[in-house]
Amino acid sequence: MSRYYSYINSAKEIIAAYSGLEPFASHLKKQFAANKKFGSKDRKQITQLCYCYFRLGRSLQDISLENKLLAGLFLSSRSSSDLLLHLKPEWNDVIEMRLEKKLELLNSTVNASSIFPFTNELSDGIDAAGFAFSHLQQPDLFLRIRPGRKDTVLHQLKAADVSFQVPGDNTVALLNATKIEEVIMLNKDAVVQDYSSQRVGEFLEDLKSKIENQKWNVWDCCAASGGKSIMAKDILVDINLTVSDVRESILINLKKRFQEAGIKDYKSFIRDLSLHSPLTTNHSPFDLIIADVPCSGSGTWGRTPEQLSFFPSSSIETYSALQKKIVSNTVAQLKSNGYYLYITCSVFKKENEDNVAWMQEELRLQLLKQEVIKGYAVKADTMFAALLKKG
Numbered sequence: 001m002s003r004y005y006s007y008i009n010s011a012k013e014i015i016a017a018y019s020g021l022e023p024f025a026s027h028l029k030k031q032f033a034a035n036k037k038f039g040s041k042d043r044k045q046i047t048q049l050c051y052c053y054f055r056l057g058r059s060l061q062d063i064s065l066e067n068k069l070l071a072g073l074f075l076s077s078r079s080s081s082d083l084l085l086h087l088k089p090e091w092n093d094v095i096e097m098r099l100e101k102k103l104e105l106l107n108s109t110v111n112a113s114s115i116f117p118f119t120n121e122l123s124d125g126i127d128a129a130g131f132a133f134s135h136l137q138q139p140d141l142f143l144r145i146r147p148g149r150k151d152t153v154l155h156q157l158k159a160a161d162v163s164f165q166v167p168g169d170n171t172v173a174l175l176n177a178t179k180i181e182e183v184i185m186l187n188k189d190a191v192v193q194d195y196s197s198q199r200v201g202e203f204l205e206d207l208k209s210k211i212e213n214q215k216w217n218v219w220d221c222c223a224a225s226g227g228k229s230i231m232a233k234d235i236l237v238d239i240n241l242t243v244s245d246v247r248e249s250i251l252i253n254l255k256k257r258f259q260e261a262g263i264k265d266y267k268s269f270i271r272d273l274s275l276h277s278p279l280t281t282n283h284s285p286f287d288l289i290i291a292d293v294p295c296s297g298s299g300t301w302g303r304t305p306e307q308l309s310f311f312p313s314s315s316i317e318t319y320s321a322l323q324k325k326i327v328s329n330t331v332a333q334l335k336s337n338g339y340y341l342y343i344t345c346s347v348f349k350k351e352n353e354d355n356v357a358w359m360q361e362e363l364r365l366q367l368l369k370q371e372v373i374k375g376y377a378v379k380a381d382t383m384f385a386a387l388l389k390k391g
Protein backbone atom coordinates (compact mmCIF):
# COMPACT_ATOMS: atom_id res chain seq x y z
CA MET A 1 0.00 0.00 0.00
CA SER A 2 1.36 3.47 -0.88
CA ARG A 3 2.08 5.76 2.03
CA TYR A 4 -0.73 8.04 0.79
CA TYR A 5 -3.31 5.27 1.23
CA SER A 6 -1.85 4.58 4.60
CA TYR A 7 -2.41 8.27 5.57
CA ILE A 8 -6.03 7.96 4.45
CA ASN A 9 -6.51 4.78 6.50
CA SER A 10 -4.92 6.29 9.61
CA ALA A 11 -7.15 9.39 9.31
CA LYS A 12 -10.21 7.12 8.93
CA GLU A 13 -9.30 5.17 12.07
CA ILE A 14 -8.60 8.29 14.13
CA ILE A 15 -11.89 9.90 13.07
CA ALA A 16 -13.85 6.68 13.74
CA ALA A 17 -12.42 6.53 17.28
CA TYR A 18 -13.41 10.14 18.05
CA SER A 19 -16.54 10.61 20.16
CA GLY A 20 -16.62 14.42 20.34
CA LEU A 21 -16.30 14.41 24.14
CA GLU A 22 -12.92 16.17 24.15
CA PRO A 23 -11.32 18.65 21.74
CA PHE A 24 -10.18 16.81 18.60
CA ALA A 25 -6.65 18.20 19.18
CA SER A 26 -6.45 16.24 22.49
CA HIS A 27 -7.78 13.08 20.84
CA LEU A 28 -5.22 13.40 18.05
CA LYS A 29 -2.39 13.88 20.53
CA LYS A 30 -3.39 10.68 22.38
CA GLN A 31 -3.72 8.71 19.14
CA PHE A 32 -0.25 9.77 17.99
CA ALA A 33 1.24 9.04 21.42
CA ALA A 34 -0.20 5.52 21.26
CA ASN A 35 1.14 4.97 17.71
CA LYS A 36 4.83 5.73 17.79
CA LYS A 37 5.24 4.62 14.16
CA PHE A 38 4.18 8.05 12.89
CA GLY A 39 7.01 10.47 12.12
CA SER A 40 6.46 14.23 12.18
CA LYS A 41 5.73 14.40 8.43
CA ASP A 42 3.12 11.61 8.77
CA ARG A 43 1.50 13.34 11.74
CA LYS A 44 1.29 16.61 9.81
CA GLN A 45 -0.37 14.97 6.80
CA ILE A 46 -2.84 12.92 8.86
CA THR A 47 -3.70 15.99 10.97
CA GLN A 48 -4.38 18.04 7.84
CA LEU A 49 -6.61 15.30 6.40
CA CYS A 50 -8.66 15.04 9.59
CA TYR A 51 -9.13 18.79 10.02
CA CYS A 52 -10.07 19.29 6.35
CA TYR A 53 -12.64 16.51 6.78
CA PHE A 54 -14.22 18.24 9.79
CA ARG A 55 -14.27 21.56 7.90
CA LEU A 56 -17.02 20.10 5.70
CA GLY A 57 -19.33 19.71 8.71
CA ARG A 58 -22.28 17.52 7.77
CA SER A 59 -21.80 17.93 4.01
CA LEU A 60 -21.19 14.99 1.68
CA GLN A 61 -22.76 12.42 4.02
CA ASP A 62 -23.62 10.21 1.05
CA ILE A 63 -20.06 9.49 -0.09
CA SER A 64 -17.45 7.17 1.45
CA LEU A 65 -15.28 8.43 4.29
CA GLU A 66 -12.25 8.08 2.03
CA ASN A 67 -13.81 10.29 -0.66
CA LYS A 68 -14.94 12.81 1.91
CA LEU A 69 -11.37 13.03 3.24
CA LEU A 70 -10.10 13.74 -0.28
CA ALA A 71 -12.92 16.23 -1.00
CA GLY A 72 -12.18 18.04 2.28
CA LEU A 73 -8.52 18.34 1.37
CA PHE A 74 -9.40 19.56 -2.14
CA LEU A 75 -11.90 22.20 -0.99
CA SER A 76 -9.81 23.46 1.93
CA SER A 77 -6.43 23.67 0.15
CA ARG A 78 -5.12 26.48 -2.03
CA SER A 79 -1.82 24.86 -3.01
CA SER A 80 -0.73 21.53 -4.48
CA SER A 81 -0.28 18.55 -2.15
CA ASP A 82 1.65 15.31 -2.69
CA LEU A 83 -1.31 13.32 -1.44
CA LEU A 84 -3.75 14.76 -3.97
CA LEU A 85 -1.08 14.56 -6.67
CA HIS A 86 -0.93 10.79 -6.11
CA LEU A 87 -4.53 9.96 -5.32
CA LYS A 88 -6.51 12.63 -7.23
CA PRO A 89 -4.14 14.27 -9.75
CA GLU A 90 -7.08 15.79 -11.69
CA TRP A 91 -8.06 17.75 -8.54
CA ASN A 92 -4.50 18.67 -7.71
CA ASP A 93 -4.14 20.22 -11.19
CA VAL A 94 -6.94 22.72 -10.38
CA ILE A 95 -6.19 23.26 -6.71
CA GLU A 96 -5.96 27.07 -7.09
CA MET A 97 -9.43 27.26 -8.70
CA ARG A 98 -12.13 29.36 -6.96
CA LEU A 99 -14.28 27.53 -4.40
CA GLU A 100 -17.49 27.89 -6.48
CA LYS A 101 -15.76 26.21 -9.43
CA LYS A 102 -14.40 23.42 -7.22
CA LEU A 103 -17.92 22.77 -5.92
CA GLU A 104 -19.25 22.59 -9.49
CA LEU A 105 -16.52 20.10 -10.33
CA LEU A 106 -17.45 17.88 -7.37
CA ASN A 107 -21.07 17.98 -8.50
CA SER A 108 -22.25 17.39 -4.92
CA THR A 109 -24.30 19.50 -2.61
CA VAL A 110 -22.24 21.50 -0.17
CA ASN A 111 -24.18 24.48 1.14
CA ALA A 112 -24.15 26.87 4.09
CA SER A 113 -26.38 24.76 6.32
CA SER A 114 -24.66 21.47 5.48
CA ILE A 115 -21.39 23.00 6.72
CA PHE A 116 -22.82 25.05 9.61
CA PRO A 117 -26.09 23.44 10.72
CA PHE A 118 -27.29 26.33 12.91
CA THR A 119 -27.73 29.11 10.33
CA ASN A 120 -31.22 29.93 11.70
CA GLU A 121 -29.66 30.76 15.10
CA LEU A 122 -27.26 33.41 13.77
CA SER A 123 -27.01 36.93 15.17
CA ASP A 124 -28.28 39.78 12.97
CA GLY A 125 -26.02 40.92 10.17
CA ILE A 126 -24.03 37.70 9.77
CA ASP A 127 -23.92 36.54 6.16
CA ALA A 128 -24.85 32.86 6.60
CA ALA A 129 -23.09 31.66 3.44
CA GLY A 130 -19.97 33.78 3.92
CA PHE A 131 -19.70 32.63 7.53
CA ALA A 132 -20.41 28.92 6.83
CA PHE A 133 -17.97 28.63 3.90
CA SER A 134 -15.25 30.43 5.89
CA HIS A 135 -14.91 27.21 7.91
CA LEU A 136 -13.19 25.66 4.91
CA GLN A 137 -10.16 27.83 5.65
CA GLN A 138 -7.96 27.70 8.70
CA PRO A 139 -7.99 31.09 10.48
CA ASP A 140 -4.73 33.01 10.88
CA LEU A 141 -2.69 33.51 14.01
CA PHE A 142 -2.85 37.12 15.21
CA LEU A 143 -0.65 39.23 17.43
CA ARG A 144 -1.59 42.44 19.20
CA ILE A 145 1.48 44.63 19.50
CA ARG A 146 1.69 46.27 22.92
CA PRO A 147 2.04 50.05 23.27
CA GLY A 148 5.45 51.37 22.21
CA ARG A 149 6.69 47.97 20.92
CA LYS A 150 5.78 48.19 17.22
CA ASP A 151 9.27 48.89 15.84
CA THR A 152 10.79 46.12 17.98
CA VAL A 153 8.21 43.52 16.93
CA LEU A 154 8.30 44.35 13.20
CA HIS A 155 12.09 44.37 13.26
CA GLN A 156 12.22 40.95 14.94
CA LEU A 157 9.71 39.45 12.49
CA LYS A 158 11.69 40.74 9.51
CA ALA A 159 15.01 39.61 10.98
CA ALA A 160 13.62 36.08 11.46
CA ASP A 161 12.28 36.11 7.87
CA VAL A 162 8.75 35.34 9.05
CA SER A 163 6.01 35.99 6.52
CA PHE A 164 3.38 38.33 7.97
CA GLN A 165 0.80 41.01 7.22
CA VAL A 166 -0.29 44.07 9.19
CA PRO A 167 -4.10 44.25 8.84
CA GLY A 168 -4.56 46.80 11.65
CA ASP A 169 -2.45 49.51 13.30
CA ASN A 170 -1.08 47.21 15.96
CA THR A 171 -2.21 43.87 14.54
CA VAL A 172 0.00 41.29 12.86
CA ALA A 173 -1.42 38.28 10.95
CA LEU A 174 0.75 35.18 10.65
CA LEU A 175 0.36 31.70 9.26
CA ASN A 176 -0.90 29.35 11.92
CA ALA A 177 2.18 27.16 12.01
CA THR A 178 4.50 30.08 12.84
CA LYS A 179 6.55 29.36 15.97
CA ILE A 180 6.19 32.93 17.14
CA GLU A 181 7.44 32.27 20.68
CA GLU A 182 10.90 31.68 19.14
CA VAL A 183 10.87 35.07 17.42
CA ILE A 184 9.49 37.69 19.80
CA MET A 185 9.11 38.19 23.55
CA LEU A 186 5.51 37.05 23.89
CA ASN A 187 3.41 39.01 26.38
CA LYS A 188 6.14 41.61 26.91
CA ASP A 189 6.20 42.97 23.34
CA ALA A 190 3.04 41.44 21.84
CA VAL A 191 0.27 39.06 22.84
CA VAL A 192 -1.33 36.29 20.81
CA GLN A 193 -4.88 37.55 20.43
CA ASP A 194 -7.39 37.02 17.64
CA TYR A 195 -8.08 40.06 15.44
CA SER A 196 -11.77 40.30 16.44
CA SER A 197 -10.84 39.95 20.10
CA GLN A 198 -8.44 42.87 19.59
CA ARG A 199 -11.29 44.87 18.05
CA VAL A 200 -13.21 44.56 21.34
CA GLY A 201 -10.55 47.07 22.43
CA GLU A 202 -12.51 49.72 20.46
CA PHE A 203 -15.17 49.50 23.21
CA LEU A 204 -12.46 50.19 25.81
CA GLU A 205 -11.12 53.10 23.72
CA ASP A 206 -14.65 54.60 23.85
CA LEU A 207 -14.54 54.39 27.64
CA LYS A 208 -11.16 56.10 27.97
CA SER A 209 -12.69 59.54 27.49
CA LYS A 210 -15.16 58.84 30.31
CA ILE A 211 -12.43 58.36 32.93
CA GLU A 212 -11.94 61.70 34.59
CA ASN A 213 -9.68 62.22 37.56
CA GLN A 214 -10.26 59.11 39.60
CA LYS A 215 -8.56 55.74 39.09
CA TRP A 216 -11.14 53.21 37.88
CA ASN A 217 -11.80 49.90 39.62
CA VAL A 218 -12.01 47.31 36.83
CA TRP A 219 -13.02 43.65 37.27
CA ASP A 220 -12.33 41.08 34.54
CA CYS A 221 -14.68 38.49 36.00
CA CYS A 222 -14.08 35.60 33.55
CA ALA A 223 -10.43 36.38 33.03
CA ALA A 224 -8.96 33.02 31.88
CA SER A 225 -5.26 33.71 31.18
CA GLY A 226 -5.92 37.46 31.02
CA GLY A 227 -6.16 38.40 27.31
CA LYS A 228 -8.80 41.10 27.92
CA SER A 229 -7.12 42.27 31.15
CA ILE A 230 -3.79 42.93 29.45
CA MET A 231 -5.67 44.81 26.72
CA ALA A 232 -7.58 46.84 29.35
CA LYS A 233 -4.28 47.76 31.05
CA ASP A 234 -2.78 48.76 27.69
CA ILE A 235 -5.76 50.95 26.78
CA LEU A 236 -7.06 52.32 30.08
CA VAL A 237 -3.55 52.35 31.64
CA ASP A 238 -3.96 53.52 35.23
CA ILE A 239 -6.60 51.20 36.72
CA ASN A 240 -7.11 49.09 39.84
CA LEU A 241 -7.43 45.67 38.24
CA THR A 242 -9.20 42.67 39.77
CA VAL A 243 -9.35 39.33 37.95
CA SER A 244 -11.26 36.14 38.68
CA ASP A 245 -12.16 32.82 37.08
CA VAL A 246 -13.75 29.55 38.18
CA ARG A 247 -10.59 27.61 37.23
CA GLU A 248 -7.57 27.82 39.50
CA SER A 249 -5.27 26.37 36.79
CA ILE A 250 -6.05 29.16 34.33
CA LEU A 251 -5.33 31.83 36.95
CA ILE A 252 -1.88 30.23 37.40
CA ASN A 253 -1.33 30.80 33.66
CA LEU A 254 -2.59 34.36 34.07
CA LYS A 255 -0.08 35.00 36.84
CA LYS A 256 2.82 33.87 34.62
CA ARG A 257 1.52 35.90 31.69
CA PHE A 258 1.06 39.03 33.80
CA GLN A 259 4.63 38.65 35.07
CA GLU A 260 5.91 38.55 31.46
CA ALA A 261 3.63 41.49 30.60
CA GLY A 262 5.00 43.52 33.52
CA ILE A 263 1.62 43.73 35.30
CA LYS A 264 2.30 43.50 39.02
CA ASP A 265 -0.40 45.39 40.82
CA TYR A 266 -3.69 43.45 40.68
CA LYS A 267 -6.03 41.37 42.85
CA SER A 268 -7.15 37.88 41.89
CA PHE A 269 -9.58 35.31 43.23
CA ILE A 270 -11.25 32.04 42.22
CA ARG A 271 -15.05 32.11 42.07
CA ASP A 272 -17.90 30.24 40.43
CA LEU A 273 -20.02 33.21 39.38
CA SER A 274 -23.01 31.09 38.44
CA LEU A 275 -23.62 30.65 42.16
CA HIS A 276 -25.42 33.37 43.97
CA SER A 277 -23.22 34.12 46.95
CA PRO A 278 -22.15 37.34 48.62
CA LEU A 279 -19.02 38.80 47.10
CA THR A 280 -16.90 41.66 48.30
CA THR A 281 -13.38 42.35 47.20
CA ASN A 282 -11.01 45.14 48.10
CA HIS A 283 -11.94 47.11 45.04
CA SER A 284 -15.67 46.56 44.72
CA PRO A 285 -17.93 48.12 43.71
CA PHE A 286 -16.53 48.51 40.22
CA ASP A 287 -16.53 51.29 37.63
CA LEU A 288 -16.19 48.71 34.87
CA ILE A 289 -16.89 44.98 34.74
CA ILE A 290 -15.55 43.02 31.76
CA ALA A 291 -17.56 39.79 31.37
CA ASP A 292 -16.01 37.69 28.59
CA VAL A 293 -18.44 34.91 29.43
CA PRO A 294 -18.21 31.15 28.80
CA CYS A 295 -20.03 30.47 25.53
CA SER A 296 -20.55 28.03 22.67
CA GLY A 297 -17.42 29.41 21.00
CA SER A 298 -19.32 29.16 17.70
CA GLY A 299 -17.45 32.17 16.32
CA THR A 300 -14.18 30.25 16.66
CA TRP A 301 -15.06 26.90 15.10
CA GLY A 302 -12.72 27.59 12.19
CA ARG A 303 -10.06 26.62 14.77
CA THR A 304 -12.02 23.63 16.16
CA PRO A 305 -14.05 22.48 13.12
CA GLU A 306 -15.03 19.19 14.78
CA GLN A 307 -17.70 21.27 16.55
CA LEU A 308 -19.54 21.63 13.24
CA SER A 309 -20.43 17.94 13.56
CA PHE A 310 -20.51 17.44 17.32
CA PHE A 311 -21.97 20.58 18.96
CA PRO A 312 -25.43 19.73 20.36
CA SER A 313 -28.02 22.42 19.57
CA SER A 314 -29.42 22.06 23.12
CA SER A 315 -26.17 23.58 24.45
CA ILE A 316 -27.09 27.01 23.03
CA GLU A 317 -29.85 27.33 25.62
CA THR A 318 -27.58 25.96 28.37
CA TYR A 319 -24.90 28.58 27.64
CA SER A 320 -27.44 31.36 27.40
CA ALA A 321 -28.83 30.46 30.85
CA LEU A 322 -25.33 30.26 32.39
CA GLN A 323 -24.47 33.67 30.90
CA LYS A 324 -27.58 35.23 32.43
CA LYS A 325 -26.66 33.84 35.86
CA ILE A 326 -23.10 35.17 35.63
CA VAL A 327 -24.32 38.59 34.50
CA SER A 328 -26.96 38.95 37.20
CA ASN A 329 -24.54 37.84 39.95
CA THR A 330 -21.82 40.26 38.82
CA VAL A 331 -23.95 43.31 37.98
CA ALA A 332 -24.62 43.58 41.72
CA GLN A 333 -20.95 44.61 42.09
CA LEU A 334 -21.22 47.48 39.60
CA LYS A 335 -21.31 51.10 40.85
CA SER A 336 -24.30 53.14 39.79
CA ASN A 337 -23.25 54.86 36.55
CA GLY A 338 -20.69 52.04 36.12
CA TYR A 339 -20.13 50.24 32.79
CA TYR A 340 -20.64 46.58 31.91
CA LEU A 341 -18.79 45.14 28.88
CA TYR A 342 -20.42 41.86 27.85
CA ILE A 343 -18.41 39.73 25.40
CA THR A 344 -18.88 36.35 23.69
CA CYS A 345 -17.09 34.52 20.90
CA SER A 346 -20.46 33.20 19.77
CA VAL A 347 -22.47 33.83 16.60
CA PHE A 348 -25.75 32.78 18.23
CA LYS A 349 -28.44 35.39 18.85
CA LYS A 350 -29.53 33.65 22.06
CA GLU A 351 -26.08 34.24 23.58
CA ASN A 352 -25.75 37.72 22.09
CA GLU A 353 -28.58 40.20 21.32
CA ASP A 354 -31.21 38.16 23.20
CA ASN A 355 -29.13 38.21 26.38
CA VAL A 356 -28.51 41.94 25.97
CA ALA A 357 -32.27 42.53 25.61
CA TRP A 358 -32.74 40.51 28.82
CA MET A 359 -30.13 42.67 30.62
CA GLN A 360 -32.03 45.79 29.56
CA GLU A 361 -35.42 44.44 30.62
CA GLU A 362 -34.58 42.46 33.75
CA LEU A 363 -31.49 44.21 35.09
CA ARG A 364 -32.44 47.70 33.90
CA LEU A 365 -29.06 48.26 32.24
CA GLN A 366 -28.90 50.89 29.52
CA LEU A 367 -27.45 49.71 26.21
CA LEU A 368 -24.82 52.10 24.80
CA LYS A 369 -23.51 50.01 21.90
CA GLN A 370 -23.53 46.43 20.64
CA GLU A 371 -21.76 44.87 17.69
CA VAL A 372 -21.16 41.54 16.02
CA ILE A 373 -17.44 41.75 15.22
CA LYS A 374 -17.23 39.77 12.01
CA GLY A 375 -13.97 37.98 11.36
CA TYR A 376 -14.97 35.48 8.70
CA ALA A 377 -13.81 37.56 5.72
CA VAL A 378 -10.37 38.18 7.25
CA LYS A 379 -9.48 34.67 8.51
CA ALA A 380 -10.32 35.66 12.09
CA ASP A 381 -12.91 34.67 14.72
CA THR A 382 -16.35 36.27 14.97
CA MET A 383 -17.21 37.84 18.31
CA PHE A 384 -19.93 39.88 19.96
CA ALA A 385 -19.57 42.78 22.38
CA ALA A 386 -22.07 45.04 24.11
CA LEU A 387 -21.41 48.03 26.36
CA LEU A 388 -24.09 48.75 28.94
CA LYS A 389 -24.44 51.24 31.78
CA LYS A 390 -26.03 50.95 35.18
CA GLY A 391 -28.46 53.78 35.88
Ligand SMILES: C[S@@+](CC[C@H](N)C(=O)[O-])C[C@H]1O[C@@H](n2cnc3c(N)ncnc32)[C@H](O)[C@@H]1O
Binds near residue numbers: 226228229245246292
Ligand atom coordinates in the same frame (compact mmCIF):
# COMPACT_ATOMS: atom_id res chain seq x y z
C1 LIG B 1 -14.16 33.10 27.05
S1 LIG B 1 -13.20 32.64 28.37
C2 LIG B 1 -12.42 34.14 28.86
C3 LIG B 1 -11.28 34.54 27.96
C4 LIG B 1 -10.44 35.68 28.49
N1 LIG B 1 -11.22 36.80 28.91
C5 LIG B 1 -9.40 36.13 27.48
O1 LIG B 1 -9.54 37.20 26.88
O2 LIG B 1 -8.42 35.38 27.30
C6 LIG B 1 -14.37 32.38 29.63
C7 LIG B 1 -13.80 32.04 30.99
O3 LIG B 1 -14.92 31.92 31.89
C8 LIG B 1 -14.59 30.98 32.87
N2 LIG B 1 -15.83 30.48 33.49
C9 LIG B 1 -16.65 29.49 33.05
N3 LIG B 1 -17.68 29.31 33.90
C10 LIG B 1 -17.50 30.20 34.90
C11 LIG B 1 -18.21 30.47 36.11
N4 LIG B 1 -19.33 29.79 36.42
N5 LIG B 1 -17.74 31.44 36.93
C12 LIG B 1 -16.63 32.14 36.61
N6 LIG B 1 -15.91 31.91 35.48
C13 LIG B 1 -16.33 30.95 34.65
C14 LIG B 1 -13.84 29.90 32.13
O4 LIG B 1 -13.02 29.17 33.01
C15 LIG B 1 -13.06 30.71 31.08
O5 LIG B 1 -11.75 30.89 31.48
